[in-house]
Amino acid sequence: MDPKAVKSDLVLILDFGSQYTHLITRRIRSLSVFSLCISGTSPLSSITSLNPKVLILSGGPHSVHADDSPSFADGFVEWAQSNGVFVLGICYGLHLLVQRLGGEVRVGEKQEYGRMEIEVEKSCGIFGGKKVGDRQVVWMSHGDEAATLPNGFEVVARSQQGAVAAVEDKDRRFYGLQYHPEVTHSPEGMETLRSFLFEVCGVNAGWKMEDVMDEEIKVINNMVGSDDHVICALSGGVDSTVAATLVHRAIGDRLHCIFVDNGLLRYKERERVMETFERDLHLPVTCVDATEQFLSKLKGVVDPELKRKIIGKEFICVFDAFAKELENNLGKKPAFLVQGTLYPDVIESCPPPGTGRTHSHTIKSHHNVGGLPKDMKLKLIEPLKLLFKDEVRQLGRILTVPYSFLKRHPFPGPGLAVRVLGDVTEDNALDTLRQVDEIFIQSIKDAGIYDSIWQAFAVFLPVKSVGVQGDQRTHSHVVALRAVTSQDGMTADWYVFIALHCFALRDWCNVYVPHLSQLYTVTSICSNVSFKLEILGRRLLVFYSIDSNMYHFEREFLDDVVQKICNNVRGVNRVALDITSKPPSTIEWE
Numbered sequence: 001m002d003p004k005a006v007k008s009d010l011v012l013i014l015d016f017g018s019q020y021t022h023l024i025t026r027r028i029r030s031l032s033v034f035s036l037c038i039s040g041t042s043p044l045s046s047i048t049s050l051n052p053k054v055l056i057l058s059g060g061p062h063s064v065h066a067d068d069s070p071s072f073a074d075g076f077v078e079w080a081q082s083n084g085v086f087v088l089g090i091c092y093g094l095h096l097l098v099q100r101l102g103g104e105v106r107v108g109e110k111q112e113y114g115r116m117e118i119e120v121e122k123s124c125g126i127f128g129g130k131k132v133g134d135r136q137v138v139w140m141s142h143g144d145e146a147a148t149l150p151n152g153f154e155v156v157a158r159s160q161q162g163a164v165a166a167v168e169d170k171d172r173r174f175y176g177l178q179y180h181p182e183v184t185h186s187p188e189g190m191e192t193l194r195s196f197l198f199e200v201c202g203v204n205a206g207w208k209m210e211d212v213m214d215e216e217i218k219v220i221n222n223m224v225g226s227d228d229h230v231i232c233a234l235s236g237g238v239d240s241t242v243a244a245t246l247v248h249r250a251i252g253d254r255l256h257c258i259f260v261d262n263g264l265l266r267y268k269e270r271e272r273v274m275e276t277f278e279r280d281l282h283l284p285v286t287c288v289d290a291t292e293q294f295l296s297k298l299k300g301v302v303d304p305e306l307k308r309k310i311i312g313k314e315f316i317c318v319f320d321a322f323a324k325e326l327e328n329n330l331g332k333k334p335a336f337l338v339q340g341t342l343y344p345d346v347i348e349s350c351p352p353p354g355t356g357r358t359h360s361h362t363i364k365s366h367h368n369v370g371g372l373p374k375d376m377k378l379k380l381i382e383p384l385k386l387l388f389k390d391e392v393r394q395l396g397r398i399l400t401v402p403y404s405f406l407k408r409h410p411f412p413g414p415g416l417a418v419r420v421l422g423d424v425t426e427d428n429a430l431d432t433l434r435q436v437d438e439i440f441i442q443s444i445k446d447a448g449i450y451d452s453i454w455q456a457f458a459v460f461l462p463v464k465s466v467g468v469q470g471d472q473r474t475h476s477h478v479v480a481l482r483a484v485t486s487q488d489g490m491t492a493d494w495y496v497f498i499a500l501h502c503f504a505l506r507d508w509c510n511v512y513v514p515h516l517s518q519l520y521t522v523t524s525i526c527s528n529v530s531f532k533l534e535i536l537g538r539r540l541l542v543f544y545s546i547d548s549n550m551y552h553f554e555r556e557f558l559d560d561v562v563q564k565i566c567n568n569v570r571g572v573n574r575v576a577l578d579i580t581s582k583p584p585s586t587i588e589w590e
């Protein structure tokens with residue numbers, strides 16, 4: 001999609017590595033305003049070519065005093081001023097703005113982490129109708145602070161500790177917030193963003209999924225010649241299904257989809273997926289049965305990485321053969337390939353400065369199935385590459401993709417191969433797993449809890465245990481059940497860990513909090529468990545977050561599922577429940 005065709009002003013985020021940057025983009029889009037995010041150190045031409053109305057400089061883990069601290073391109077300030085562009089610096093973004101415009105940033109006497117009260121000192125559009133003296137709770141996370149403001153800047157709010165919390169230079173259209181308005185811990189933060197965008201900047205909203213669809217269809221039609229053919233590999237997952245449905249709307253049956261039965265699909269998955277593609281979506285899909293091809297290559301393989309590589313390679317062979325067959329039938333090579341690349345994939349391939357990851361503009365190519373053959377020479381159509389997952393679901397609803405597809409739990413590209421631990425071809429493992437998985441998932445659906453679970457599945461373990469069934473000794477297989485909750489497989493929920501009572505809160509904070517905040521930094525670098533601190537009344541709360549937590553089933557539900565599995569699935573006499581979070585484990589076992 002061409003960002004310039006969107007019927008909304010653009011708010012461009014310059015990312016300096018804050019863990020909240022994507023959240024700013026999401027929040028702004030939820031106000032029906034189009035927002036994109038690019039690296040904070042992007043050349044000026046990348047910014048000017050997008051013609052944004054507003055620029056937001058994100059926070060980040062750096063200090064402006066460090067030698068290698070990232071900054072925006074030279075000429076940025078002059079360009080923003082001469083083009084009437086509004087600039088808002090958040091946290092590190094504010095420090096950058098202050099420093100580059102001639103003010104002074106120093107290490108704060110009292111560092112501010114967590115909830116903090118701020119007070120309005122001067123009425124300013126950014127706080128809507130708030131009056132001088134009005135207070136609000138916000139979420140702070142900074143060690144440095146703005147000590148001397150550049151000429152023309154005024155303080156509009158201060159924290160309860162006296163630090164600068166919000167600034168403006170109305171004439172030059174520069175604004176800054178020391179706190180994070182984008183996180184829910186700043187309860188009025190969303191209102192502040194809204195006031196800033198609409199009242200201060202006069203932004204024109206118009207980011208609607210219906211328009212995105214129309215615009216995308218236009219772009220595809222302009223891109224694909226009237227006798228060009230396009231191929232798309234469909235997994236039955238949300239992204240490829242929505243992408244294919246959209247392209248089909250644009251070019252009709254010149255789209256050729258392929259769905260591969262690699263022998264690693266779930267119970268009746270091939271039939272169910274094909275039925276939906278054909279009956280509900282009217283998509284032209286070729287189903288290729290490549291079971292033998294995949295399973296023969298997987299025979300005897302137990303190493304999960306090797307399994308993934310083999311599967312990736314076989315997918316490529318199947319896709320390649322499909323393209324050649326189309327060429328023979330059509331008398332013309334397919335020219336394009338549809339991929340369900342999403343915006344987080346694009347952002348991740350352009351990491352923010354200071355993360356240690358190198359910049360790369362490569363977009364994932366069937367990341368879980370191993371990449372497409374280079375000699376296919378297909379041009380990519382990536383109609384979802386500016387959308388987040390929830391926006392793809394929204395688009396899917398407009399395209400009437402069935403709800404069951406849109407809400408489907410994630411399923412890995414290598415399929416059941418990574419849910420059968422060990423050799424997938426031994427002991428009838430795949431069939432056993434399919435039956436167990438079906439009972440588990442169907443029971444979850446019957447209990448009406450499918451949508452409350454991020455991902456649920458069964459795992460086949462390559463061990464046997466002794467049991468007793470019908471007065472007989474058995475020596476049968478063990479299966480494990482796993483169900484996890486998560487926001488999106490990446491973000492985390494916070495859980496209170498310890499609550500320390502402070503006898504003299506002020507002393508406690510002055511003496512201990514700086515040390516603990518260092519602990520926070522170290523811990524978050526060392527593991528996927530993140531810690532944060534919060535002061536509530538006379539207590540210091542230490543929170544921790546984990547990517548995914550186990551779903552807590554009712555006891556009767558589990559009893560029922562275990563009974564159904566052991567009574568109906570031959571060769572299974574023991575069912576284990578995986579209660580580990582991510583981290584320390586991952587969602588899938590392999």
Ligand SMILES: Nc1ncnc2c1ncn2[C@@H]1O[C@H](COP(=O)(O)OP(=O)(O)OP(=O)(O)O)[C@@H](O)[C@H]1O
Nearest residue numbers: 233234235237238239240259260366368369412413
């Ligand atoms: N059985 C399959 N047949 C054809 N293509 C497949 C199959 N499995 C995966 N793919 C292709 O590989 C891509 C990546 O697979 P993966 O399971 O990682 O999906 P994804 O990126 O989450 O997207 P989706 O939501 O479409 O599944 C899919 O989008 C699809 O194009």
